[in-house]
Amino acid sequence: xxxxxxxxxxxxxxxxxxxxxxxxxxxxxxxxxxxxxxxxxxxxxxxxxxxxxxxxxxxxxxxxxxxxxxxxxxxxxxxxxxxxxxxxxxxxxxxxxxxxxxxxxxxxxxxxxxxxxxxxxxxxxxxxxxxxxxxxxxxxxxxxxxxxxxxxxxxxxxxxxxxxxxxxxxxxxxxxxxxxxxxxxxxxxxxxxxxxxxxxxxxxxxxxxxxxxxxxxxxxxxxxxxxxxxxxxxxxxxxxxxxxxxxxxxxxxxxxxxxxxxxxxxxxxxxxxxxxxxxxxxxxxxxxxxxxxxxxxxxxxxxxxxxxxxxxxxxxxxxxxxxxx
Amino acid sequence: xxxxxxxxxxxxxxxxxxxxxxxxxxxxxxxxxxxxxxxxxxxxxxxxxxxxxxxxxxxxxxxxxxxxxxxxxxxxxxxxxxxxxxxxxxxxxxxxxxxxxxxxxxxxxxxxxxxxxxxxxxxxxxxxxxxxxxxxxxxxxxxxxxxxxxxxxxxxxxxxxxxxxxxxxxxxxxxxxxxxxxxxxxxxxxxxxxxxxxxxxxxxxxxxxxxxxxxxxxxxxxxxxxxxxxxxxxxxxxxxxxxxxxxxxxxxxxxxxxxxxxxxxxxxxxxxxxxxxxxxxxxxxxxxxxxxxxxxxxxxxxxxxxxxxxxxxxxxxxxxxxxxxxxxxxxxxxxxxxxxxxxxxxxxxxxxxxxxxxxxxxxxxxxxxxxxxxxxxxxxxxxxxxxxxxxxxxxxxxxxxxxxxxxxxxxxxxxxxxxxxxxxxxxxxxxxxxxxxxxxxxxxxxxxxxxxxxxxxxxxxxxxxxxxx
Numbered sequence: 001x002x003x004x005x006x007x008x009x010x011x012x013x014x015x016x017x018x019x020x021x022x023x024x025x026x027x028x029x030x031x032x033x034x035x036x037x038x039x040x041x042x043x044x045x046x047x048x049x050x051x052x053x054x055x056x057x058x059x060x061x062x063x064x065x066x067x068x069x070x071x072x073x074x075x076x077x078x079x080x081x082x083x084x085x086x087x088x089x090x091x092x093x094x095x096x097x098x099x100x101x102x103x104x105x106x107x108x109x110x111x112x113x114x115x116x117x118x119x120x121x122x123x124x125x126x127x128x129x130x131x132x133x134x135x136x137x138x139x140x141x142x143x144x145x146x147x148x149x150x151x152x153x154x155x156x157x158x159x160x161x162x163x164x165x166x167x168x169x170x171x172x173x174x175x176x177x178x179x180x181x182x183x184x185x186x187x188x189x190x191x192x193x194x195x196x197x198x199x200x201x202x203x204x205x206x207x208x209x210x211x212x213x214x215x216x217x218x219x220x221x222x223x224x225x226x227x228x229x230x231x232x233x234x235x236x237x238x239x240x241x242x243x244x245x246x247x248x249x250x251x252x253x254x255x256x257x258x259x260x261x262x263x264x265x266x267x268x269x270x271x272x273x274x275x276x277x278x279x280x281x282x283x284x285x286x287x288x289x290x291x292x293x294x295x296x297x298x299x300x301x302x303x304x305x306x307x308x309x310x311x312x313x314x315x316x317x318x319x320x321x322x323x324x325x
Numbered sequence: 326x327x328x329x330x331x332x333x334x335x336x337x338x339x340x341x342x343x344x345x346x347x348x349x350x351x352x353x354x355x356x357x358x359x360x361x362x363x364x365x366x367x368x369x370x371x372x373x374x375x376x377x378x379x380x381x382x383x384x385x386x387x388x389x390x391x392x393x394x395x396x397x398x399x400x401x402x403x404x405x406x407x408x409x410x411x412x413x414x415x416x417x418x419x420x421x422x423x424x425x426x427x428x429x430x431x432x433x434x435x436x437x438x439x440x441x442x443x444x445x446x447x448x449x450x451x452x453x454x455x456x457x458x459x460x461x462x463x464x465x466x467x468x469x470x471x472x473x474x475x476x477x478x479x480x481x482x483x484x485x486x487x488x489x490x491x492x493x494x495x496x497x498x499x500x501x502x503x504x505x506x507x508x509x510x511x512x513x514x515x516x517x518x519x520x521x522x523x524x525x526x527x528x529x530x531x532x533x534x535x536x537x538x539x540x541x542x543x544x545x546x547x548x549x550x551x552x553x554x555x556x557x558x559x560x561x562x563x564x565x566x567x568x569x570x571x572x573x574x575x576x577x578x579x580x581x582x583x584x585x586x587x588x589x590x591x592x593x594x595x596x597x598x599x600x601x602x603x604x605x606x607x608x609x610x611x612x613x614x615x616x617x618x619x620x621x622x623x624x625x626x627x628x629x630x631x632x633x634x635x636x637x638x639x640x641x642x643x644x645x646x647x648x649x650x651x652x653x654x655x656x657x658x659x660x661x662x663x664x665x666x667x668x669x670x671x672x673x674x675x676x677x678x679x680x681x682x683x684x685x686x687x688x689x690x691x692x693x694x695x696x697x698x699x700x701x702x703x704x705x706x707x708x709x710x711x712x713x714x715x716x717x718x719x720x721x722x723x724x725x726x727x728x729x730x731x732x733x734x735x736x737x738x739x740x741x742x743x744x745x746x747x748x749x750x751x752x753x754x755x756x757x758x759x760x761x762x763x764x765x766x767x768x769x770x771x772x773x774x775x776x777x778x779x780x781x782x783x784x785x786x787x788x789x790x791x792x793x794x
Contacts, residue, residue: 018608
């Protein structure tokens, strides 16, 4: 088990290097720092000096990969690649355009993101699985068909619609909760209620339908027929047998996203003014803060890989046949 | 010739796709075994009705993809001068909608403007009231009295004209199809017992009625109101369709070669090729989609900014940005299909008929093109149709985030983005958002339903009794 984990982590390193090289190529080779400076400064204020100061402020005034003028190991370390890209491996993300430490921002903004994303995830998962199990229970009947139709309808609606109409109805018309904002501690409850609700509702369509497909595949198996032949009730068959065996395909999709919950949701956070990582990313994209975007790309892929490893571990928990070697 | 044809990049892509589609259909028509799943599809009621709705959207999109520049009145020396504005055939058809702009917001079918204004009365006093619209209901002498009855009259006559047109069209289609097969209409209908003819013709008539209604109302009112700068929302929504279609289809065109080539190569060749390709797609898929797209779009903006000389007009620039967006979406989204194809090819290459071909000394290339590719095509087709609706939805989100299409391009995303503060107004300006969301809902719903019908027809894993004629 431990040997397997170490191997998986070692296997993750080349992937992270790949991500790193890709972002480096995207941000510094496709366009030189000069181009970025020109873009950000606007056409009016572009002078060679302005570009130089812009680059110096952000530390982009070094050679890309190899610094011929420096001495010794500095030839490799005093470069954009080493200082901006390679340093991300030790979680040193540098500074954003407004001069704050990105690592620190990430740490403080993680909590609000999680406060929204975690309840959303848990409540959603329970609801979707229950709904899907109900549809499976009534499979082939009108109820099932109505459920599937509802799912297709719900998944055809844009997520923007859920947010905009939810904010309008619940906050503006009925005044149940504030439209947006965030507060720490127990006070945050009334702020997170609506985003969580909207998040859960907007996922019903696609998720429930997906779980239903998984359950239906399991229901057709032989062990289910055996269980029924033993005289078990349909409910018992579903909850004790089908649900347990459907865990593997469910986990494949679910566990992988758990680490990504830290990243928050771009849309929800920006609409509800929640100071999490999602709104941080969106602000950075809109302000064209390349440093922050780069950091988030790296963080996102690192968390994704953690998710893959967690998925493998979760298999051993639910399926005794799986052994990690 | 009093116009100059303008072919934008995305136009070329769309018509290329259309040509490929027609050629593919013609080719498949001659292979009965390939037609079998299509015949199953043609028998699905939901599939055919959604296909009808989709084709309505597609025809608007196609009309909107034929661009030209109109000739300006000449000044005598015989040299043709063309307007700088690039228009499409759709613009020409809907020129009234396009040119009838009001001052600012107005509600659907309204006669008065949304905001009060100071007006001068004939006796010299100023009065603050809602002014009449320039175009909406301009033909009414006394709007207080006539407005409602005029709208109802137009609705009824529009519905009737649409119904009449729809019925005539349906009859025409049936008689034409029957006479081509040299049957009477009754025999032809009876011979099509499996096809959901009733549902199709019924929805055709319904659609015709809806069109009749809209056209009749749009002649005198703003059917879906006007937006902040007074543009007709119906026109903007119809124009947005093209962008949605381009994103949904051109992206798959970009993605397919990657997914097909790399997926099959990895599955068939195995060894180090497989390792390298797996590595590439693991790296790409490990970056969260939105972030990768955002990073790439940010860099694309820098490039576009740098090479201002590439574009002769802002339309071309916006169009190239749309194309780049499709490219980026394609490059970031081929991984899942590639993984599927790799898995399927791994399974296929162990099957007896492939081994037989290998034993006969058939070259790898020939095995791939003759035996593997045709047998994974159903996966590709299903994936392409399934991706379409999610891409249309993604466009809106990306445009909202600020990494979508150019702000000057009409799209559902820009429409929603521009209108996102309107729900906070008092009284609420709901019509722009409602229009954008309902157009999107209909398009995506039709695409989803069609995708389901397609999967049911094409997926060989679904057990079904094959009916052989």
